Amino acid sequence: MTTEDEARAPKLYDDLASWWPLMSAPEEYAHEAEFYGRALIEACARPPRTLLELGSGGGNNASYLKARFDRTVLVDLSPGMLEVSRRLNPECEHVQGDMRAVRLGREFDCVFVHDAVCYMATEADLRQAIRTAWIHCAPGGAALFAPDHLRENFVPSTEQGGRDGADRAMRYLMWTWDPDPADSTYTVDFAYLLRQADGSVRVEHDRHLEGLFSRGDWLRLLQEAGFQPSAVPFDHPDLEPGSHQVFVARKPVG
Ligand SMILES: C[S@@+](CC[C@H](N)C(=O)[O-])C[C@H]1O[C@@H](n2cnc3c(N)ncnc32)[C@H](O)[C@@H]1O
Numbered sequence: 743m744t745t746e747d748e749a750r751a752p753k754l755y756d757d758l759a760s761w762w763p764l765m766s767a768p769e770e771y772a773h774e775a776e777f778y779g780r781a782l783i784e785a786c787a788r789p790p791r792t793l794l795e796l797g798s799g800g801g802n803n804a805s806y807l808k809a810r811f812d813r814t815v816l817v818d819l820s821p822g823m824l825e826v827s828r829r830l831n832p833e834c835e836h837v838q839g840d841m842r843a844v845r846l847g848r849e850f851d852c853v854f855v856h857d858a859v860c861y862m863a864t865e866a867d868l869r870q871a872i873r874t875a876w877i878h879c880a881p882g883g884a885a886l887f888a889p890d891h892l893r894e895n896f897v898p899s900t901e902q903g904g905r906d907g908a909d910r911a912m913r914y915l916m917w918t919w920d921p922d923p924a925d926s927t928y929t930v931d932f933a934y935l936l937r938q939a940d941g942s943v944r945v946e947h948d949r950h951l952e953g954l955f956s957r958g959d960w961l962r963l964l965q966e967a968g969f970q971p972s973a974v975p976f977d978h979p980d981l982e983p984g985s986h987q988v989f990v991a992r993k994p995v996g
Contacts, residue, residue: 751819751820752948752949752950753946753948754932754934754948754950755799755819755820755822755823756820756822757822758934758936758946758948759820759822759823759825759826760822760825760826761910761912761934761936762799762800762823762826763800763826763907764904764905764906764907764910764911764912765903765904765905765912765914765934766800766802766903767802767905768802768805768806768830770802771802771803771805771806772806773978773979774803774976774978775802775803775805775806775807776806777976777977777978778803778807778854778856778886778888778988779806779807779810781886781974781988781990782852782854782884782886782990783810783852785884785886785990785991785992786851786852786882786883786884786992787882787883787992787995788851788882790811790851790852790883790884791811791812791813791851792811792812792813792814792815792850792851792852792880793807793808793810793811793813793814793815793850793851793852793853793854794814794815794817794846794850794852794853794854794878795807795814795815795816795817795853795854795855795856796817796841796844796853796854796855796858796859796871796874796875797817797818797819797841797855797856797857797858797859797861798816798817798818798823798827798836798856798858799818799820799823799826799827799856799857799858800823800826800827800830801816801826801827801828801830801831801834802830803854803856804816804827804830804831804834805830805831807854808831808833808834811851811852813835814831814834814835815834815835815836815837815846815848815850816831816834816835816836816837817836817837817838817839817841817844817846818836818838818839818858819838819839819840819841820838821838824836824838841855841858841859841862841870841871841874842862842867842870842871842874843870843874844874845874845877846878848878849878849879849880849883850878850879850880850883851879851880851882851883851884852879852883852884852885852886853875853878853879853883853884853885853886854885854886855871855875855885855886855887855888856888857888857889857890859871859887859888859889859953860889860890860891860950860952860953861950861951861952861953862953863926863927863951863952863953864926864953865926865955865959865963867953868953868955868959868963869963869966869967872887872963872964872967872969873967875887875967875991876967876968876969876993879993880993881993881994881995881996882993882994882995883992883993884990884991884992884993885969885990885991885993886988886989886990886991887960887964887988887989887991888976888988888989889953889955889960889988889989890952891918891928891952891954892954892955892956892957892960892987893954893955893956893957893959894956894957895985895986895987896920896928896954898918898919898920899917899918900915900916900917900918901915901916901918902914902915902916903916904935909939910936910937910938910939911937912934912935912936912937913934913935914932914933914934914935915932915933916930916931916932917930917931917932917933918930919931920954926953926954926955927951927952927953927954928952928954929949929950929951929952930949930950930952931947931948931949931950932946932947932948932949932950933945933946933947934946934947934948957973957987960973960989961973961989964989964991967991968993968994969991969992969993970991970992970993970994971989971990971991971992972989972990972991973987973988973989974987974988974989974990975987976988
């Protein structure tokens with residue numbers, strides 16, 4: 743694995759994007775989408791009507807959140823993932839863009855950045871993504887950021903999953919580890935077993951480089967952008983109670 747390999751987009755969001763629904767299905771998101779939707783709405787100074795998601799991926803969270811808003815716009819870097827999301831969320835506007843740089847020239851009552859924020863591997867990248875959220879968030883609105891891990895609660899782990907589709911099937915192993923606890927990243931190595939329609943199985947390794955920041959870093963960067971942030975406990979049946987937090991960031995009215 744070379745530095746060049748690590749700099750490339752993960753295969754999962756590139757030539758393997760069409761396999762996403764067999765890796766991660768919308769039903770798995772019902773509980774957390776309910777939590778994110780409620781937290782965003784409660785954080786707004788008035789009833790929100792519009793939602794922007796940055797790094798919306800296959801649109802699994804959006805498939806639930808969109809019901810709470812009049813208009814939902816989904817931004818992702820990957821054309822393949824946008825294609826998957828368009829099939830699930832045909833009524834939403836989809837835009838290809840980088841959360842560090844995209845400028846839609848519109849404001850939204852709520853801005854949501856789910857696990858895609860993990861791909862902000864440096865503080866400079868994270869600052870840019872937060873700036874994008876700030877620019878697109880209307881005064882009195884709110885943003886919610888949901889990183890998979892904070893520096894304080896990081897533990898190496900393995901997870902496996904996958905499902906059968908109509909004519910293809912996928913199983914995966916996800917191995918999360920931190921080669922250098924002193925830097926701002928951790929590594930997620932995936933092994934994918936991709937069973938094709940003819941019964942043959944393709945095996946792929948995919949390395950994802952993800953960002954790891956402390957709660958203090960998050961709160962400081964959100965405050966520097968102008969938000970009024972708070973760290974909110976995130977409870978989920980699959981997670982150890984108290985082990986995860988998300989950041990809810992209010993944009994002052996004036
Ligand atoms: C795990 S998927 C997100 C899945 C999503 N939470 C859902 O509900 O379906 C991560 C996504 O982050 C996107 N991504 C990574 N870096 C990005 C960036 N700089 N700007 C926008 N999207 C990015 C990838 O293309 C990928 O679709």
